[in-house]
Amino acid sequence: MKTLIASVLVALMSLGATAHADTLDDIRKAGKIRIAIDTAIPPFGMTDDKMQPAGSDVETAQLLAKDLGVQLEIVPTTGPSRIPNLQTNKADLVISTLSITPDRAKVVDFSVPYADHPSVVAGLSSIPIKSYADLDGKKVAVVRGTTQDTDLTREAKGAQLVRYEDDATMALAFASGQVDILATARSLLPAISKKNPGRTAEAKITMQTFYLAIGMRKNEPQLKAWVDNWVKTNLKNGKLAAIYKKYHGIDIPTDQLLKAGS
Amino acid sequence: MSYEFDFSFLAERWPDFVAGAWLTVQLTVVSITLGLVVGTICALARIYGGPWLKRLVGAYVELIRNTPLLVQIFIVYFGLSSLGLKLSAEVSAVIALVVNSGAYTTEIMRAGIQSIQRTQLEAADCLGLTRLQTILHVVLLPAMERVYPALTSQFVLLMLASSITSQISTEELTATANLVQSDTYRSFEVYIIVAVVYLALSALYRVAFWLIGLVLFARKRKLGTAL
Numbered sequence: 001m002k003t004l005i006a007s008v009l010v011a012l013m014s015l016g017a018t019a020h021a022d023t024l025d026d027i028r029k030a031g032k033i034r035i036a037i038d039t040a041i042p043p044f045g046m047t048d049d050k051m052q053p054a055g056s057d058v059e060t061a062q063l064l065a066k067d068l069g070v071q072l073e074i075v076p077t078t079g080p081s082r083i084p085n086l087q088t089n090k091a092d093l094v095i096s097t098l099s100i101t102p103d104r105a106k107v108v109d110f111s112v113p114y115a116d117h118p119s120v121v122a123g124l125s126s127i128p129i130k131s132y133a134d135l136d137g138k139k140v141a142v143v144r145g146t147t148q149d150t151d152l153t154r155e156a157k158g159a160q161l162v163r164y165e166d167d168a169t170m171a172l173a174f175a176s177g178q179v180d181i182l183a184t185a186r187s188l189l190p191a192i193s194k195k196n197p198g199r200t201a202e203a204k205i206t207m208q209t210f211y212l213a214i215g216m217r218k219n220e221p222q223l224k225a226w227v228d229n230w231v232k233t234n235l236k237n238g239k240l241a242a243i244y245k246k247y248h249g250i251d252i253p254t255d256q257l258l259k260a261g262s
Numbered sequence: 263m264s265y266e267f268d269f270s271f272l273a274e275r276w277p278d279f280v281a282g283a284w285l286t287v288q289l290t291v292v293s294i295t296l297g298l299v300v301g302t303i304c305a306l307a308r309i310y311g312g313p314w315l316k317r318l319v320g321a322y323v324e325l326i327r328n329t330p331l332l333v334q335i336f337i338v339y340f341g342l343s344s345l346g347l348k349l350s351a352e353v354s355a356v357i358a359l360v361v362n363s364g365a366y367t368t369e370i371m372r373a374g375i376q377s378i379q380r381t382q383l384e385a386a387d388c389l390g391l392t393r394l395q396t397i398l399h400v401v402l403l404p405a406m407e408r409v410y411p412a413l414t415s416q417f418v419l420l421m422l423a424s425s426i427t428s429q430i431s432t433e434e435l436t437a438t439a440n441l442v443q444s445d446t447y448r449s450f451e452v453y454i455i456v457a458v459v460y461l462a463l464s465a466l467y468r469v470a471f472w473l474i475g476l477v478l479f480a481r482k483r484k485l486g487t488a489l
Binding site for chain 2 (some may be wrong): 078082083087088103104106107139141144145149150162163164165169172173175176177178
């Protein structure tokens with residue numbers, strides 16, 4: 001019991017200590033960077049056929065760790081727990097389809113954008129949807145806490161939102177017929193449609209295009225400067241574009257991203 | 263510690279927590295009631311039924327008690343839907359909770375019923391009680407009185423376990439917590455509040471069960487002794 005109390009105290013003290021120090025220094029000293037990634041949102045984060053983490057966010061994190069000269073430790077996360085992982089110092093960075101939003105910017109810092117991310121309302125081809133008004137009285141699946149959730153809550157007041165905890169559960173709800181309409185990232189539609197050949201998710205409304213950025217705790221000027229510089233360098237040399245193309249099959253608008261980040 | 267607590271979101275979001283807690287109460291009161299009915303019938307079947315009925319109920323009890331609740335909920339919600347039977351999240355949650363609670367209640371009630379001595383049944387026979395009167399007054403009520411503390415615990419556990427149904431989009435207390443947390447990013451504060459609300463609900467349930475016990479068990483109320 002005594003040792004338990006002592007170890008808890010030590011853990012608490014070290015928590016307090018790291019929260020004040022410079023994270024970039026800590027990462028270099030530890031020789032290891034902890035990056036939170038949701039590995040249940042193909043093709044950004046997933047497990048490949050050898051049960052290894054893969055995907056565009058995973059490969060981006062691997063490249064970043066390599067360039068920083070440290071080991072990568074992936075902190076598995078879900079959509080709603082991405083930011084809490086940063087706040088509670090369970091991760092140093094979040095690279096997990098994190099779009100830049102004003103609300104999030106109040107609690108975390110963002111790097112310059114490394115990719116873009118259009119989100120859409122999609123559904124079975126048999127359902128006619130042209131605008132938010134067509135969603136009135138219909139069940140629409142979203143992942144809790146995502147930008148699609150916030151947007152539809154505000155814009156599509158007549159829609160009946162059905163909130164799931166992650167993309168995998170939402171995809172299952174669509175594939176099994178619990179919902180016929182869902183709001184999600186366009187990049188996820190192929191994977192969602194593949195689950196049940198009889199139920200293909202077709203993009204109906206483009207909601208908003210977001211910029212994806214790397215998230216970090218507030219007041220880390222050194223870390224932010226290094227990450228910003230790293231993103232710009234790798235956008236210019238085409239490495240980030242190549243990673244995105246490999247998993248998504250489309251190009252990212254590099255010039256637009258660089259402009260948005262400057 | 264450098265963490266700064268901020269509960270200011272409560273001023274705006276408390277109706278969400280009340281709505282979530284209310285749905286939790288509704289879900290669990292229905293599930294507890296139906297679970298008790300299922301459990302009692304299954305317990306009687308397991309003791310007085312024919313060999314095949316006994317085996318069937320035994321299989322049900324073992325199947326449910328040896329698989330996770332989350333898996334059972336997913337099977338009801340996603341599985342039945344894949345087969346074409348679309349149930350809402352709330353209905354799926356109640357079905358899964360009743361099936362789950364029924365299995366545990368079966369075993370608790372069975373223990374109670376088996377603790378009733380044979381001589382009690384013989385006395386009931388001598389007094390000319392019908393089979394239904396015997397089962398109700400001589401077997402079930404005293405059996406329930408014996409296992410009432412265990413039943414109470416099981417039902418409070420069921421209330422706490424209902425938090426798992428947030429995974430299939432039931433907007434109960436835990437789902438509310440996840441929603442508010444994802445809007446405000448005050449995860450620590452939100453879960454502290456929810457823990458306190460669950461604690462209060464548990465206390466409320468225990469008081470309610472104690473009062474129900476007073477009404478139900480006249481012998482205990484008058485004598486104040488254990489059976």
